[in-house]
Amino acid sequence: MNLQSRSYRIVQENQNDILDFQINEADGERTVHPKNSLNEFTAKEWIAETVSVWVQRGLGAKHPDAQIEKQHPAPFSFTDVSRLILFFTKSGHLVLDPFVGVGSTLKACALEGRQGIGFELNPEYAQLAKERLEREVRTLFAKQHPQKVCVGDARDLIKDLEANSIDFVVTSPPYWNILHKEDHKAKQERIAHELDTRYGNDKRDLGNIHDYRQFLIELSSILGECSRVLKPKKYMAIVVSDFRDKSKYVMFHAHLAEALAPYGLELRGITVLYQRHKRIFPYGYPYAYVPNIHHQYILILQNEKKS
Ligand SMILES: C[S@@+](CC[C@H](N)C(=O)[O-])C[C@H]1O[C@@H](n2cnc3c(N)ncnc32)[C@H](O)[C@@H]1O
Numbered sequence: 001m002n003l004q005s006r007s008y009r010i011v012q013e014n015q016n017d018i019l020d021f022q023i024n025e026a027d028g029e030r031t032v033h034p035k036n037s038l039n040e041f042t043a044k045e046w047i048a049e050t051v052s053v054w055v056q057r058g059l060g061a062k063h064p065d066a067q068i069e070k071q072h073p074a075p076f077s078f079t080d081v082s083r084l085i086l087f088f089t090k091s092g093h094l095v096l097d098p099f100v101g102v103g104s105t106l107k108a109c110a111l112e113g114r115q116g117i118g119f120e121l122n123p124e125y126a127q128l129a130k131e132r133l134e135r136e137v138r139t140l141f142a143k144q145h146p147q148k149v150c151v152g153d154a155r156d157l158i159k160d161l162e163a164n165s166i167d168f169v170v171t172s173p174p175y176w177n178i179l180h181k182e183d184h185k186a187k188q189e190r191i192a193h194e195l196d197t198r199y200g201n202d203k204r205d206l207g208n209i210h211d212y213r214q215f216l217i218e219l220s221s222i223l224g225e226c227s228r229v230l231k232p233k234k235y236m237a238i239v240v241s242d243f244r245d246k247s248k249y250v251m252f253h254a255h256l257a258e259a260l261a262p263y264g265l266e267l268r269g270i271t272v273l274y275q276r277h278k279r280i281f282p283y284g285y286p287y288a289y290v291p292n293i294h295h296q297y298i299l300i301l302q303n304e305k306k307s
Contacts, residue, residue: 039087049087056080056275056296068132072102072125073179073196076172076239076296080273081108084170084298088235089114092145093167098154098226099206103129105170106147110137116147117161119154122200126151153204154222161229169226172239174199174207175252176215212250216259224263230303236265238299239273244290253297264305271298 030042039046057079059066069075081104085095091113097105100118102125109116110133120126129149133142150157179198191197199207206222209215223238230236240253257267273296284290 038090040090041087046087049083052269053272053274054080054083054298056273056277058277065136068102068128068135069104071128071195073198074172074175075101075104078104078108078111080239080298081105081170082112084237085109085112085114085168088168088170088237090167094165096161096166096169096226096229097171098158098169098222099171099173100129100149101125101172103132103147103149106133106149107136110142110145110147111139113141113145115145117166118147118149119157120149120151121153121202121205123151125199155204155225158222158225158229163228164231166226166229167231167234169223169230169236170239171223171237173219173223174205175241175243176212176250177207177209178243179207212245216255220256220259220263223260223265227263227265227303227305232303232305234303235268236299236301236303238301239296240299241293241296243293247288247290249291253299257299257301260301264303265301266304267299268302269300271300272296273298 032040032042036046041049056077058077059069059079061070069078085105085108089095093114095105095109095114095116097116097118100106100120103118106116106118106129108114118126118129120129126149133147199205202208206215206219209218223236226236238256240256242252243250253270257270261267275294275296278292278294280292280294283292
């Protein structure tokens with residue numbers, strides 16, 4: 001998708017008030033500010049993306065290009081990642097995803113002309129990420145920006161990256177061990193279709209850490225290490241969701257943002273990603289209030305470490 005033909009939507013506070021507008025370079029309207037050091041957006045394009053609620057956009061489960069993605073229990077949508085990449089980088093910039101799964105970030109990078117590096121512990125997902133790039137990225141210029149998938153523990157792989165070498169980090173980590181929960185209705189459906197319900201049994205998998213505090217320490221130390229490789233003042237976007245632990249509601253997004261502050265990763269804002277497509281289950285009915293959690297949070301952090 002190129003910038004010239006892209007149609008942008010501004011979702012204003014009043015959800016009914018949606019303004020569509022078309023950017024057309026032929027009309028001479030695309031003027032990028034000469035001091036814009038962050039991205040290649042015009043003022044209108046920039047402002048549209050700062051609205052703090054986005055509606056998650058996916059291809060739909062039946063789309064031919066959604067078949068690899070479906071084999072992973074918790075992928076994010078490459079179209080949402082594309083929006084982040086276009087806002088936080090320029091063409092050719094280097095993007096890191098330390099928990100790359102089946103490669104949604106790398107697909108977005110390939111489509112948008114950025115170079116991506118992804119770490120993944122589970123070799124099957126890493127292989128699927130490579131296949132996905134071959135099958136689903138058909139743009140001619142994709143070869144000019146090769147994508148890299150590294151198999152192993154993010155804790156080890158990050159050590160091989162040079163300090164201040166990355167322009168943007170975007171990722172979605174395991175959400176503690178929530179995939180282990182037996183009562184999750186969506187999980188029953190995946191079992192019925194013989195699809196993975198957790199990432200694997202590897203002890204190094206953050207999704208297998210039993211203690212929540214320990215999990216937060218391990219996760220923030222990996223993301224903290226990402227701040228070493230991220231250039232000063234550059235951004236990190238982390239897609240997470242809150243969750244329930246039995247009847248207790250866990251504000252994972254808030255805990256993680258707090259845990260990252262000591263690493264110089266300062267929270268600049270949160271975008272709510274509305275997952276309109278998700279099915280609604282009658283949790284709690286007719287005894288108690290139990291939410292259908294139909295949104296994720298995109299934590300936007302800036303690297304304030306000293307260079
Ligand atoms: C939420 S998923 C990411 C999905 C990805 N965004 C996608 O769209 O495919 C988290 C991933 O982190 C991986 N993971 C867990 N612990 C890891 C570790 N220590 N090092 C590298 N990857 C790890 C899991 O195997 C899983 O694929």
